[in-house]
Amino acid sequence: MTKRKLIGGNEATAEGAIAAGCRYFFGYPITPQNKIPEYMSEHLPLVGGTYVQAESEVAAINMLYGAAATGAWAMTSSSSPGISLMQEGLSYMIGSELPCVVVNMVRGGPGLGNIGPAQSDYWLATRGAGHGDGRCLTFAPYSVQELYDLTGEAFTIAQRYRNPVMILADAILANMKEPCRLHERRDHPTQQPQWAVGGARDGRPRNIINSLYVDLPEEEQVNLRIARRYAEAAQNEVRLAEYGADKPQILLCAYGIAARICQTAAQRATQAGVPTRLLRPISLFPFPAQTIRRWADCVEKILVVELSLGQFIEDVRLAVEGRCPVELMGRTGGMVMTPEEVTDRIVQMGQSD
Amino acid sequence: MSRATVPDSTDDTTAVYTYPDSLTEVPMRYCPGCTHGIAHRLVAEVIDELGIQERTVVIATVGCSVYAYEYFNTDAVQAAHGRGPAVATGIKRTQPDTLVFTYQGDGDLASIGLAEVMHAAARAENFTVIFINNAVFGMTQGQMAPTTLMGQKTTTTPRGRTLQQGGHPLNICELLATIPGVAYLARETMTAPKYVLRAKRSIKKAFQAQMDELGFSLVELVSTCPTWWRMKPLEAFKWLEDEMLSQYPLQVFVDKTEQND
Numbered sequence: 001m002t003k004r005k006l007i008g009g010n011e012a013t014a015e016g017a018i019a020a021g022c023r024y025f026f027g028y029p030i031t032p033q034n035k036i037p038e039y040m041s042e043h044l045p046l047v048g049g050t051y052v053q054a055e056s057e058v059a060a061i062n063m064l065y066g067a068a069a070t071g072a073w074a075m076t077s078s079s080s081p082g083i084s085l086m087q088e089g090l091s092y093m094i095g096s097e098l099p100c101v102v103v104n105m106v107r108g109g110p111g112l113g114n115i116g117p118a119q120s121d122y123w124l125a126t127r128g129a130g131h132g133d134g135r136c137l138t139f140a141p142y143s144v145q146e147l148y149d150l151t152g153e154a155f156t157i158a159q160r161y162r163n164p165v166m167i168l169a170d171a172i173l174a175n176m177k178e179p180c181r182l183h184e185r186r187d188h189p190t191q192q193p194q195w196a197v198g199g200a201r202d203g204r205p206r207n208i209i210n211s212l213y214v215d216l217p218e219e220e221q222v223n224l225r226i227a228r229r230y231a232e233a234a235q236n237e238v239r240l241a242e243y244g245a246d247k248p249q250i251l252l253c254a255y256g257i258a259a260r261i262c263q264t265a266a267q268r269a270t271q272a273g274v275p276t277r278l279l280r281p282i283s284l285f286p287f288p289a290q291t292i293r294r295w296a297d298c299v300e301k302i303l304v305v306e307l308s309l310g311q312f313i314e315d316v317r318l319a320v321e322g323r324c325p326v327e328l329m330g331r332t333g334g335m336v337m338t339p340e341e342v343t344d345r346i347v348q349m350g351q352s353d
Numbered sequence: 354m355s356r357a358t359v360p361d362s363t364d365d366t367t368a369v370y371t372y373p374d375s376l377t378e379v380p381m382r383y384c385p386g387c388t389h390g391i392a393h394r395l396v397a398e399v400i401d402e403l404g405i406q407e408r409t410v411v412i413a414t415v416g417c418s419v420y421a422y423e424y425f426n427t428d429a430v431q432a433a434h435g436r437g438p439a440v441a442t443g444i445k446r447t448q449p450d451t452l453v454f455t456y457q458g459d460g461d462l463a464s465i466g467l468a469e470v471m472h473a474a475a476r477a478e479n480f481t482v483i484f485i486n487n488a489v490f491g492m493t494q495g496q497m498a499p500t501t502l503m504g505q506k507t508t509t510t511p512r513g514r515t516l517q518q519g520g521h522p523l524n525i526c527e528l529l530a531t532i533p534g535v536a537y538l539a540r541e542t543m544t545a546p547k548y549v550l551r552a553k554r555s556i557k558k559a560f561q562a563q564m565d566e567l568g569f570s571l572v573e574l575v576s577t578c579p580t581w582w583r584m585k586p587l588e589a590f591k592w593l594e595d596e597m598l599s600q601y602p603l604q605v606f607v608d609k610t611e612q613n614d
Contacts, residue, residue, distance in 0.1 A: 024447055050446050054439070055472035062436035062469070066412075066443020069430045074447065092433050197428035198448035201407045208422050210413075210431040 002181045009173045010035030012148040012180050013103055014043070017075055020152030021188035022101070023049030024074035026063035028056055028082060031115045032171040033105040036077040047185060057082040061089030061102075068098040069209040071196030073155050073188050077103035079171075080121050081112065090164050091130030094226065095211025097195075099158035102136070103151065103167040105174040108334030116334020117171040117257055122311035125168045126285045133223045136166040137233055138284040140255040144178035146282070157237060159193075161229045168284065170307065171334070172257045230286070239282035240291060245270050248277035250346050251295050253316050254305040255281050257336075262305050265342035272343065274350030284312075289319035296323035301349050305329045305342055373397035375406045377426045386579035386586025389417060389485065391543045393424055395553045396454070396483055399560055400427070409452040410444055412437040414466075416458035417491045435466025438473035441480040452563060453480040460490040463499040463523050470525075470571075477534030477568035481559045484525065484571055487578040488597060495581030499523040502600055507581070522600055526573050530606040536567035538607040542575040542598065544590045551603070558610050567609050575601050 007015070014036045017025075025040040041051040054060035060076045067074035078086065083104045093100055106121045108114040125138045137157060141147045147169060154165040192199050197207045213219035241259075244252075244266040254262040259280040269276040279295060281288050296302065301324055304313040309330045317326050329345055331337050372378075375397035383389045400406050406427055413421035415434035422429030428451075432440040437455035445453050462470050462484050470482065489507055490496040496509040500522050504513040514522075526540045537559045541552035552574060559570035575597050579589040 024443075026443065052442065052446060052476075055468055058436070059439040059442075059469055059472065062433060062439035063443035063446070065432070065436075066430065066440035066445075067447045068443070069440070070444055070447045070451075072447035074443070088433055089436070096431075197410050197430055198408075198444050198451035198453075200450075201428070206426065206428050208429045208431075210422060210429070212419065212431055 002183045004179050004181055006177055007144060007180045008035060008177045009144050009147050009169065009175060010105070011039050012144045013077065013151045013167070014039035015182060016148035016151035017101065017155070018043055018047060018049070019183055019185045020073075020155045021186050022073045022075050022155060023047065023188045024067045024072050025049070025076065026052050026054050026060045026067070026074070027076050028054050028060050028078065030079045030082045032107060032174045033077050033079050033103065035174070036103065057085035058089070061086035064100050065089055065093055065096070065098065068093060068100045069096070069196065070198040071192040075101040075103065077105065079105045079107045080109050080118070083121060083124060087128055087130035090128065090136060091132050091134065092211050093164050094129060094134035094136075095132060095222070096209050097162040097226065098164075098209065099162050100164050101151065101154045101158055101167065102164055103169070106168065106170045108332070114334045115171055117307060117336060118332070118334055119170060119256060119258060119307035120311065120332060121168065122284070122306070122308055125166050126315070129164065134226055135230065135285055136164045137161060137237065137286070138166045138168055139239070139282060140168045140284050141173065141282070142256050142259045142280065144173070144176065144180045147173060148180050148182065150282070161233055163226070163229060168256065170257050172336075234286035237283055238286050238288045240288040241280045241282060242277060243280070244277040245275035248275045248298070249300050249350050250274055250276045251299040251302045252276055252278040252305060252346070253281070253292065253302055253312075254278065255284060255312065258305050258307055261337060261339050262342055264339035265346060268339065268343040269346035269350070272347050274347050276346050284315070287315050287319065289315070292316060292319040293321065293323065296320040299324060302326045303329060303346060303349060305337065307331055307336065373401050375400040375409070375426050377424055379423045381424055382420060383417065384580045386577060386589055388543045388574070388576040391549060392483065392485060392574050392576065393421070395549070395556055396456075397425065399553065399557045402557065403560055403564065405452045405560070405564070408450060409454070412441050412453065412455040414455060414457045414461045415492070416461050418456050418458060418485065419492070421456045435461050435464070436469055437461065437466065438469040438478070438482065442473055442476070442478050445478060445480050449479070452560065454483055454560070455480070456483045457485065458491065459484070459486045459488065459498045459500040463525050471528070471532070474529050474532045474534050474569040474571070477536075479563055479566050479568060481563050482571040483556070484573040485576045486525070486573055486601065487576040489578050489581045491578050491581055502596060524601065526571070526604070526606050529571060535569050535571070535607045536609040537562040537570035539605040540573040540575065540601060540603050542593065542603060544593055548603070555605065558608065562610050565610065573601070575603070
């Protein structure tokens with residue numbers, strides 16, 4: 001049974017996790033995601049779960065590491081500077097092959113920056129986490145409903161690939177309210193995975209959660225095993241949405257809140273005589289490279305719109321492999337482009353040939 | 354290396370000293386004269402005696418004891434440098450029936466991990482810390498630690514620790530003793546049988562505090578590092594007793610298990 005409710009992005013994220021079976025949350029306050037830990041501290045005890053306010057993001061991610069080692073469905077959330085502090089812990093979790101969910105409500109940076117909306121953690125999310133040869137599977141919702149749905153689904157995906165999953169959103173998505181379909185809260189899984197530590201052993205061999213491999217060939221084999229999971233995720237978990245003209249002159253590429261702006265722009269540009277299609281990656285790693293490559297053969301130009309100064313565009317260019325020109329429209333530091341500005345840019349691109 | 358076997362029943366000798374079940378047969382990599390081996394054995398004996406091997410998780414940290422997960426015959430998690438108490442918190446909060454202990458050196462606990470251990474104590478997290486204080490970073494080849502004594506020579510205090518350059522040594526137990534969440538807190542050493550027996554009693558009480566859910570427990574073991582103190586093992590034992598114990602006096606600071614008796 002589902003019900004529709006007007007709900008904020010942060011609350012939808014937290015409720016999505018609880019509804020999916022998440023029962024443990026470890027976090028540290030930072031704007032603009034504070035409503036997530038607040039919601040968790042209120043609701044988790046009501047469903048037999050536990051909320052712990054850590055002394056820092058460094059501690060939070062390592063509490064998550066401990067919880068994940070027992071096979072618990074657990075998560076943390078933070079915003080850009082806090083996510084920077086979590087990089088080491090995420091690297092350990094990738095190396096130890098542990099599932100978890102991490103939400104990043106991105107704010108303006110670098111440094112302390114501001115609490116405005118930004119997408120400038122694209123590299124941090126898709127190229128990290130931390131040191132070593134591993135990455136976070138990364139998903140980018142663009143609505144309150146998708147925050148709810150994807151955060152819930154992230155737990156299943158994390159378990160499937162035994163790897164951290166990052167939900168990458170921003171200050172606008174975190175704070176806006178939209179109607180959202182909520183389903184009933186599912187019970188969390190009580191059966192521990194066979195690799196987990198703690199609990200009743202009942203005679204099973206002891207388990208070790210570890211990312212130290214001093215034997216170099218062994219470390220290489222572990223990294224190759226992790227890479228095979230990423231290849232598998234590239235087969236099964238690529239998600240995208242497409243909107244607008246079937247025979248476009250211009251392809252717009254944008255994710256998250258920037259794609260919301262581009263939906264309007266694509267419509268208006270098409271009405272103004274420049275057929276435009278919007279391609280919105282929902283999974284950022286794995287990246288929908290094949291679909292973008294196919295469109296690159298059919299359009300005159302691609303316009304990448306992002307709230308950063310050329311991070312996401314690198315993945316688009318890698319996908320396009322030089323098939324057509326790829327241009328950037330970026331804002332930074334918490335600033336946002338308007339649909340009119342994007343429309344004008346598309347029309348200008350369409351007329352320049 | 355094979356484990357000492359208990360003689361069969363036809364033999365009239367009786368085994369009075371056997372290998373603890375809670376240690377594996379993996380040969381330890383520790384240097385001659387280092388007290389890590391004694392500390393490991395004492396913890397393993399306590400786990401055996403309390404009958405908790407099947408539900409214990411050791412948190413191996415970063416330093417010479419990084420391989421603790423190979424030596425303790427229990428479930429194990431290897432934690433990032435200093436983060437053992439945070440990892441232990443995550444385990445204990447999700448599996449409260451599990452007995453959890455971190456095994457941390459002075460670099461790991463008193464330097465990079467000071468925040469984690471203090472806040473775990475403040476939250477009265479119900480796990481046990483075995484804290485090895487040998488006044489030096491051993492694994493990285495003998496640099497100054499927060500616990501290095503004034504005047505002590507290390508590879509980064511080649512002329513001896515001075516106030517100007519390295520500040521004062523940090524007494525962890527004295528800091529923790531001010532925190533109400535602490536249920537058991539003691540400083541022990543292992544340089545003589547009388548000290549070894551005391552140390553084992555404290556370790557057992559720390560685990561008992563955890564089993565009784567009284568809160569955070571920690572046993573500091575003042576330890577040797579002959580290699581980076583550049584001493585022979587016996588000289589190291591003597592230096593520990595003569596120099597370290599005046600900075601780090603042996604003491605039971607907190608014992609809430611007694612209120613429980």
